[in-house]
Amino acid sequence: MPEANQRMQHIEVPGTRQFANRVAEFPDAVDLTLGQPDFETPRPIREAAIDAINTKSMKYSHNTGLLELRTAIADYYKDRFGATYDPQGEILVTVGGSEGIDGVLRAILDPGDEVIVPAPTYLGYEPIIELSGGVTRFVDTTDTGLIATPELIESNITNRTKAVLLNYPTNPTGVTYTKAQMDALVEVFRKHDIFIITDEIYGENTLEGEHISLAGYQEIKEKVLVISGLSKSHGMTGWRIGHVAGHRSIMEEVTAVHLYNTICASIPSQYAAIEALRNQLNIPKEMNQKYIERRDYIYDRLTHMGLDVSKPTGAFYIFPSVKKYETDSFRFATDLLETVQLAVVPGRSFSAFGEGHIRLSFACSMEELKEAADRLEKYIGMLESR
Numbered sequence: 001m002p003e004a005n006q007r008m009q010h011i012e013v014p015g016t017r018q019f020a021n022r023v024a025e026f027p028d029a030v031d032l033t034l035g036q037p038d039f040e041t042p043r044p045i046r047e048a049a050i051d052a053i054n055t056k057s058m059k060y061s062h063n064t065g066l067l068e069l070r071t072a073i074a075d076y077y078k079d080r081f082g083a084t085y086d087p088q089g090e091i092l093v094t095v096g097g098s099e100g101i102d103g104v105l106r107a108i109l110d111p112g113d114e115v116i117v118p119a120p121t122y123l124g125y126e127p128i129i130e131l132s133g134g135v136t137r138f139v140d141t142t143d144t145g146l147i148a149t150p151e152l153i154e155s156n157i158t159n160r161t162k163a164v165l166l167n168y169p170t171n172p173t174g175v176t177y178t179k180a181q182m183d184a185l186v187e188v189f190r191k192h193d194i195f196i197i198t199d200e201i202y203g204e205n206t207l208e209g210e211h212i213s214l215a216g217y218q219e220i221k222e223k224v225l226v227i228s229g230l231s232k233s234h235g236m237t238g239w240r241i242g243h244v245a246g247h248r249s250i251m252e253e254v255t256a257v258h259l260y261n262t263i264c265a266s267i268p269s270q271y272a273a274i275e276a277l278r279n280q281l282n283i284p285k286e287m288n289q290k291y292i293e294r295r296d297y298i299y300d301r302l303t304h305m306g307l308d309v310s311k312p313t314g315a316f317y318i319f320p321s322v323k324k325y326e327t328d329s330f331r332f333a334t335d336l337l338e339t340v341q342l343a344v345v346p347g348r349s350f351s352a353f354g355e356g357h358i359r360l361s362f363a364c365s366m367e368e369l370k371e372a373a374d375r376l377e378k379y380i381g382m383l384e385s386r
């Protein structure tokens with residue numbers, strides 16, 4: 001039998017997928033494993049795509065995306081963060097944030113290059129780093145409030161470091177960075193000749209204060225590659241629209257990867273994205289109001305249960321520690337599912353540094369969240385009386 005390449009042998013089916021298969025066995029389960037907004041794409045965004053299908057050319061666009069969309073993205077960065085990106089050469093429209101992650105990593109990594117990834121972290125980075133020949137260097141943030149500090153980053157930089165990959169607001173912890181924290185990190189980034197990849201897909205879902213984009217630090221623009229998109233901000237996961245913004249010196253290479261694997265993003269989706277960015281920037285704010293209500297509710301319930309948990313300041317996830325009951329998060333999540341039919345994601349899915357935690361998504365109705373909290377409380381009560 002012919003075999004897949006050597007690198008594939010180290011790529012595992014993600015823990016979340018294995019676990020999702022188990023969840024399907026429990027039809028009455030309350031499912032808090034969700035990684036996408038429960039809100040549907042707003043009507044005007046859909047209408048814009050339908051209108052485009054009926055009236056515009058549906059042939060390939062420019063490889064980097066429709067100029068109208070790239071201009072809308074550049075204007076967004078200018079208005080929100082005072083950042084200047086030229087739509088001609090510094091903005092690339094991708095197939096979701098995912099394709100942006102793939103394109104950026106493949107464009108910059110040579111075999112053996114290290115990428116520093118503060119963890120617990122999104123499970124989509126490590127496989128792409130490895131497939132690109134790179135080495136993932138997870139950095140433990142569990143003792144520093146789930147954020148990367150300048151000391152943590154600096155002490156992990158070696159002569160093989162090619163990039164630091166940040167994601168904030170963070171999946172799975174819901175933590176984000178203040179201006180002071182980001183300023184301090186930028187001081188480190190300024191000193192080192194490495195790329196800073198920043199996945200800000202949850203940037204619009206900042207629940208406390210303002211999102212501090214690394215795009216706003218134009219003095220290090222040559223090093224920064226911003227990945228974002230509309231999947232989470234506008235309930236558009238199925239449209240597959242994201243983007244990369246960066247200095248033209250490196251965007252040429254990122255675009256070359258995209259050109260060969262994708263040609264261009266879907267045209268109806270690109271028109272939908274123009275509407276989202278031009279006329280629907282209030283949508284994430286409306287969603288955030290709901291997320292804040294749910295976040296406050298679930299945070300109160302979890303702390304009342306005596307679980308150690310940080311209050312999320314972004315995204316729609318909360319990441320309590322269950323170590324006092326069980327250090328093996330897969331075992332905890334499996335037993336929770338089998339005993340009270342509550343599905344959550346085991347923390348180990350987000351690197352070894354997520355072990356002992358579970359991720360709950362509050363991208364669900366308040367009723368589901370209440371039912372989930374009741375089931376978790378019941379389960380913990382059972383563990384305590386065991």
Ligand SMILES: Cc1ncc(COP(=O)(O)O)c(C=O)c1O
Binds near residue numbers: 035231
């Ligand atoms: C941190 C992070 N980055 C990227 C993605 C992928 O986004 P997209 O659906 O736009 O490809 C996700 C999806 O869950 C995510 O959590």
